[in-house]
Amino acid sequence: MPTMSMVQALNSAMDVMLSRDPTVLIFGEDVGFYGGVFRVTEGLQKKHGDQRIFDAPIAEGGMLAAAVGMGAYGLRPIVEIQFADYIYPATDQLISEAARIRYRSAGEFAAPITVRAPCGGGIFGGQTHSQSVEAIFAHVCGLKTVMPSNPYDAKGLLISAVEDDDPVVFFEPKRLYNGPFDGHPDRPAVSWSGHKASEVPEGYYTVPLGQAAVVRPGSEVTVLAYGTMVHVALAAAEEASADAEVIDLRTLLPLDLDTIVASVKKTGRCVIAHEATRTCGYGAELAAQVQENCFYHLEAPIQRVTGFDTPYPHALEWAYFPGPQRVADGIRRALERQTP
Amino acid sequence: MPTMSMVQALNSAMDVMLSRDPTVLIFGEDVGFYGGVFRVTEGLQKKHGDQRIFDAPIAEGGMLAAAVGMGAYGLRPIVEIQFADYIYPATDQLISEAARIRYRSAGEFAAPITVRAPCGGGIFGGQTHSQSVEAIFAHVCGLKTVMPSNPYDAKGLLISAVEDDDPVVFFEPKRLYNGPFDGHPDRPAVSWSGHKASEVPEGYYTVPLGQAAVVRPGSEVTVLAYGTMVHVALAAAEEASADAEVIDLRTLLPLDLDTIVASVKKTGRCVIAHEATRTCGYGAELAAQVQENCFYHLEAPIQRVTGFDTPYPHALEWAYFPGPQRVADGIRRALERQTP
Amino acid sequence: MNDIPPTPTYPKTEPLHLHIPPHREMPGQRPDFSYFRLPPAGGFPRPAIDCPSVETHPLATALIRVLDDGDGRDAEAVGEWDPKLDPETLRRGLRAMMLTRAYDDRMHRAQRTGKTSFYMKCTGEEAIGVAQAMALRPDDMLFPTYRQQGLLIARGYPILDMTCQCYSNSHDPLKGRQLPVLYSSRAYSYYSLSGNLGTQLPQAVGWAMASAYKGDTRIAAGWIGEGATAEPDFHHALTFAAVYRAPVVLNVVNNQWAISSHQEVAGGDEATFAARAIGFGLACLRVDGNDFLAVYAATQWAADRARANHGATLIEHFTYRAGSHSTSDDPTRYRPEDEPRTWPLGDPVERLKGHLIHLGEWSEERHKQAEAELVDVVRETDREAQKYGTLDSGPHFSTKTMFEDVYKEMPPHLRRQRQELGV
Amino acid sequence: MNDIPPTPTYPKTEPLHLHIPPHREMPGQRPDFSYFRLPPAGGFPRPAIDCPSVETHPLATALIRVLDDGDGRDAEAVGEWDPKLDPETLRRGLRAMMLTRAYDDRMHRAQRTGKTSFYMKCTGEEAIGVAQAMALRPDDMLFPTYRQQGLLIARGYPILDMTCQCYSNSHDPLKGRQLPVLYSSRAYSYYSLSGNLGTQLPQAVGWAMASAYKGDTRIAAGWIGEGATAEPDFHHALTFAAVYRAPVVLNVVNNQWAISSHQEVAGGDEATFAARAIGFGLACLRVDGNDFLAVYAATQWAADRARANHGATLIEHFTYRAGSHSTSDDPTRYRPEDEPRTWPLGDPVERLKGHLIHLGEWSEERHKQAEAELVDVVRETDREAQKYGTLDSGPHFSTKTMFEDVYKEMPPHLRRQRQELGV
C-alpha cells in the first residue's frame, strides 16, 4: 500500500471524488493552476481541467454563496478557505444559509457542500494563521464539523464529507500536513512515512462521520483530543507514564458520545485537550456531556488543557501551544485523589 | 423614581452618554429619524442631532469597520445591529479586528465599541429574528459579552459597556423590551411598571461588568440564567416549589465565577438555563467551570435546559422555547438522588 | 539610521464636516419629487443582446419606459423597447398583478386579525414580479426577496399553498417553520427565501455557474432591494458574475425605501444602482419598474443575453414601495402620508389597465368584474386555508417535526433531544 | 384557485458554457504584454480638485503618467499632472525608495537564514508607499496593507524598530505578538496592520468620518490589493465613503498578482479597479504606479480634494509585484521567470533616478554611493537589532506578557490562566 502524507491523502480524496462524481468541483484561492498554498490540490487542475477546479476571487463569503447556489442546482462543491482564520467573512452564508436551507425549505433544498480549511498553529503563523475555530461551527445546528489527525482518516473522512448531503466544515491541522507532531518543537520534524496511518489506499474508501477512534487503550484516565492534539496526547500519556486511553474524536459533530462515555465510565477520569482558546471552546461541550453522562463514575474533576484565552502569539508560540507537558500535568491532576 | 421599560432604560442610558461624552455617537439601521424598529433610540436624533445618531447603510460589517476606525480616532461608537441574527456579516470585523486590535498593536490602538443587538425569541420571529448567538462571541478573546434581564441592569450595564475601553457585545432580550416574561405565553402580557427593577434613575449610574446578581436566594439547588431565562427560572423555581437559588449572570464575559462557585458549593446542585441551542452553547462553558470548581460538592449531574439544536421554528415557537416546565423538570432532575 | 524627513509647514485649512444624508420630507410635510426628471417613454435605444457591455452603460442613468401614459396622454406603447405582447398575454399579466394585490390585501388583514404573525405586501411593485416571471422561462431558477410574490403567482403557484404557508398551518408546505412570505418551491424553481437580506443574490450567480458548468440552458435570476445592496452579497454577486460570466439576471428593486431609510442612505444620491455594474464590466439597464412593458422588455433582453452566453445584466427597477415595509411598521411615522399617491411613476396595475383599454382589449367594466372575481377567489382560498388551521389557533405540524430536516438523517443528539421532549 | 399559465414552447438554445479566466503565460512560456497599450506621459487632463466626481470618471480607463521616459526617451516630467517637486524632495523620495528596497533585501535574506519566520517585499512598488507618504501630511492617518512599508520609511520611522518587529525580539514594539511586517505605530499615524485582507479599508473610512465629525483637518488614507477588492470590506469602504462623503483617499494597488492569481481572477479583465468608483459616484484616478511623480500628483490631488471636504477618491495604482508574494511562495511556479524584467512600466527607482540625472541633479556615481551607503545603514541596523534578539534564538518578551493587552485590564480568567502557566 502506498504511504501518503496528509497533504497527499487529501489530494487523493479529491482526485478520487473528481473522477467518480461529475457533480464534484473545487474552487478557492490559489487552488487551481498553483495547487494551493499548502499544495493540497496540486496537479488536480492539470488532470481534471479548469472547469472542475479553479481559482476564486478573494471573497470567502462569495465562495460560500456560490457553493450554496451550486448545491441547490445539484452539484457538490468543495471550497477551500486558505486559512481557517479567514473563514469569518463566510460565516453568514455558512450559518444563515448553508446550515439552514434544508430546514427552512422543509427538505426541498440542501447544501451538500464541503468547506476545507487548514487550522491550528505550530508554524509560527501568528494570530491570523493559527486559529482553531471549530467550536463556533460545532455550535451551529445544520453543520457537521470534522477534524482528522492522520492521512488515512483525512482521506476517508474527506470522501465521507463530500458524499454527505449536508454541509460539512472540514478542518485540516496544518501542522500535521507533512508529518505527525507530538508537541516537541525542539525535536527534529518527522515525516508521515513510517507512521502506520500513512498507509493509504489509492482508491475509494470512507471513514464514516460521527465515529471516534480509540488510538491508545488504557484504564486509568480518558484523554479526549482531535487533530494535532491527538499526537500531543499520546506523547503526554507516555511522559506521564499513565495508563491513559486516548480517544481521537475525528468528528466533532455529530459526536460519538457512546465511545466517550464507555471509556470514561471505565476510567472514571477525563482530560480534554484542544488547541483552541478555552472559554466556550469545544472542550466545554465535552466536559458538559461527560459530566452529564458519567457523573456517578467520575472520581476527579474533568481537566481541560487548551490554548489560552489570548490571540495566538508569534514569538511565544510554544508558550501558548498546549504541549505534552501541559497535557501530562492535566493527566496528573485528573489522577489525583481529593486533597482536603 | 421614574419607572422605565427596558426600551426606555436603554434609551435613557444612551441619552445620558450622548449628553456626558461628545465622543459617543450612535449609528445603525433605522436608528436615526425613525428611532429604531424597537424604538430604543426614539427621540435621540431630535434631541442630539443627526451628527450624533444617524442611519447606516444595511451593512453590518461596514458598520463595525467604521466603528473600529472611529475607535482608533478616539470616539466611542455605539452600533445597533437590528437583530442578533444579522450580526454574522459583522463577525470578521468584530472578531479579527475589534477584538484583536489592542493585543496586536501592543496596546497602542483600542476599539472602545459597544455593539447592541436584540436577541432571543418569544415574538414569533422565526429562525432569523429569534437567535441567541452569545456563545460565539463569548468564545472570542478580546470581546466582552453582556445580557441584561431588566431595565435597571440594562441601563447600568449599557453605560458601563459604553465607558469600557474594550469592545462589548451587548445583547438585549427583545422579549423583555416591554415587560418581564416568565415563559407562560398563554398568560396575559405584563408591563414593567410595578416590577421593582423598573425603578430606574433618570441620570448617570453604572452596573459594573463582570458581576452576577443573586435574584432569588435558596439552598437546595443553584439555577444559572441570563436574559429572558432569568424570569423563566424564577417561575420554574416556584412551580417546582424548590428552594432554588437563581443567579442572573448579567455579564457572560468576564464571568462572575466566585458568585457561582459560592452558590453551588452551598447547594451542591446546579441547573443551567439558556435559550440558545445546546451544543457548544454558553451553558457548556458554565457546566465545565462548575464541575472544575465544585466537583467535590456536586451531588448530582449539572442539568442544562436550553433551546434545542434546531433552527428557531415559527409555529412551534413554544415547543422550542425552554419554558418554566422544562426548567422545573431540570430542577427536579438536579434534586434527584442517584438511582442505581 | 533613517533620516527623519523635514516636516514642512502646511497652510491652515477649514475644519472638515461630516455629511449625514438628511432625512427626506417628514410626516406632515408635502412630498417633493421636484428633483425627479421623468424621461419620455421610448426615449432610449435597445442595444443588440450580444453588444459589448459598455454599450449598455449609458443606460445606467436612463429610465427605460414603454408606456407613453404620463399626464393624461393615452397609454400608447412606444419605442424600441416595446416587447409587442399580444393582448392575451397582457391580460394575463394584468390579472396576475391584480391577483397579487388582492392576495396581499387579504393576508395583510389576516395578520391584523391575529391569524398570523407577520406579513409583507408588494403594493405598487407588482409589475416587477409578474412581468419578470412571464419574460423568463418557467424552469429558470429564481432567487427572490420577500417582495416578489408576483413571481410565484404569475408562475401559477397555488395561492392556497401560499396562504397555508402564511398561516404556518397543517398544510403549510414549509411545515410551519418559516416566517410568513418566506416561501419556497422547488417544483416552481423558486428558491427558499431567506430572512437575511442579500444572501440570495450571489447564490443565484452560483446556480447560474452550475448551469453553465453542466451545459444546461436554464439561467438564474436574483433580486435584492436597493437598501440591501450595501451588504457584501451584492458585491459578491457582481464579482462572481463578472469573473465567471455567469448566465444570470441580477435585479435591484429600488423602491426608494428600506424600512424608514430612504435610498440615499444606500448611496442612491451619489449614483444609480444600475451604475454599480459599470465597475465590473457587466451590462446594465435602468427601467421604470411600474411600467409592465418596460420591465418585461428589459428582463427579456437580459435573459436572452444570458442564455446566449453573453453574461450577466444588472437591472435597476425604479419603483416605489406604496405600502408599509411590513405589518410591523407604520410609514406615516417617517414619510408624508400622501407620498405614495404623488409618486410620479403611477401605479403599475392602473397603467397596464389603461394600455389595454387604449388598445380596445379591456374595459372599466371588465376590470371591475375581474377585481370582484379575484377578491372572491382569494376569500374562498383563505376560507379553505383556514380549514387547515391558522397560526393563532392551529392545527400546526406535530412537535416532533421540529427536529426533522435539520440534517438529512437525524443525528443521535437530536434524537435524544426529541426524546427529552417526549415526542 | 389561480389559473396555471400556459407554458409556451421555447426555441432550443445552445448549451451554456462556464467561463474560467485562463491562467496567463506559464513558467517556461514567454511573457506577453501585447494586450497592454502604454498611453503617453502627460496625456490626461487634471480636473479641478472641487470638480464633480463624474468629471474624473473618464480617468478610470486612463493611466496618468508624468515621467516621459519610455523607450529610451530621456526622463522629462510632462503634462498637467507634473507636481513640480524641487530636486531636494525628489532626492528624498529616491533615497526613501532605495532604503525600502535595501531593507527588504536584508530582511528577506534574514528570513532565509532562519532569523525570522516570514517576510514580504514590495520590490517594484516602492514609489507607491514613498510618494504617497510624502504627498500626505505626517499626521494624516494611514491604514495600509503589508506592502506599503515605504509609507513608514518615508515618514522616518526607525528601521531599527521595523527590524526588531520582524525579529519579534526583546525590542519589538509589538512585543513579539505579530507576524513580521505587520507593523503598527500610533506615533507615526500608521494603523496596526491586519493579517486579514481588506479589513483596514473601511476602517480608514470610519476614521475619516470621525475626523470630519470632530471638525478636524486630518484625513485618512487606506490601501488594498487588487485581489482583496473582492472582499466585502472594499464594498463597505466605497459605500460608506460615498454616503457620508468621508475625507479619505482609497488606494487599490493593482500589482497584477494575488499570490498565484492574476488580476483577472479579481475581475480586472472586465473593467479597471478605478472604475469601481463610478457606481458609487466617487472620484477616481488611475495612475502609473511605477511613476513616482504621477503617484505623488494623484495622491496630492485626492488629499487636497478630501481635505477641502469634497469627499473621497479611489486611486488605482497600476504596478507590478516584481518579487515573490512572500517568503512562502516561489513565483516561478506560476509565471514566467522573466516576466518581472519585461514589465512595460519599468522600475520606479530606475525611473526617478533617470529623471534626476536628466535634471542634472543626480548621477550614476552618487546613485552607487547612496546604494552602498544604504546597504551599510541596513546592515548596521540589522546588527544592532540582532543584539536585541531574533525569532529563532531570542531573547523575546517574557511569557507573562502573552496575557497582557487582551483587555485593558486583565480579567480574572486570564489571571488564572497565567497562574496555571506559572508565570
Ligand SMILES: Cc1ncc(C[n+]2csc(CCOP(=O)(O)OP(=O)(O)O)c2C)c(N)n1
Ligand atoms: C442582514 C440583514 N440585516 C438587516 C435586516 C433587517 N431588515 C429587514 S428588511 C430591511 C430593509 C430592506 O430594504 P430593501 O433592501 O430596500 O428592500 P425592501 O424592503 O425595500 O424591498 C432590513 C434592514 C435583515 N433582514 N437582514
Ligand SMILES: Cc1ncc(C[n+]2csc(CCOP(=O)(O)OP(=O)(O)O)c2C)c(N)n1
Ligand atoms: C480574508 C483573507 N483571505 C485570504 C488571505 C490569504 N492571502 C494573504 S495575501 C493574499 C493575496 C492578496 O493579493 P492582493 O490583494 O492583490 O495583495 P498583494 O499581495 O498583491 O499586495 C491572500 C489570498 C488573507 N490574508 N485574508
Ligand SMILES: [Mg+2]
Ligand atoms: Mg427598498
Ligand SMILES: [Mg+2]
Ligand atoms: Mg496584488
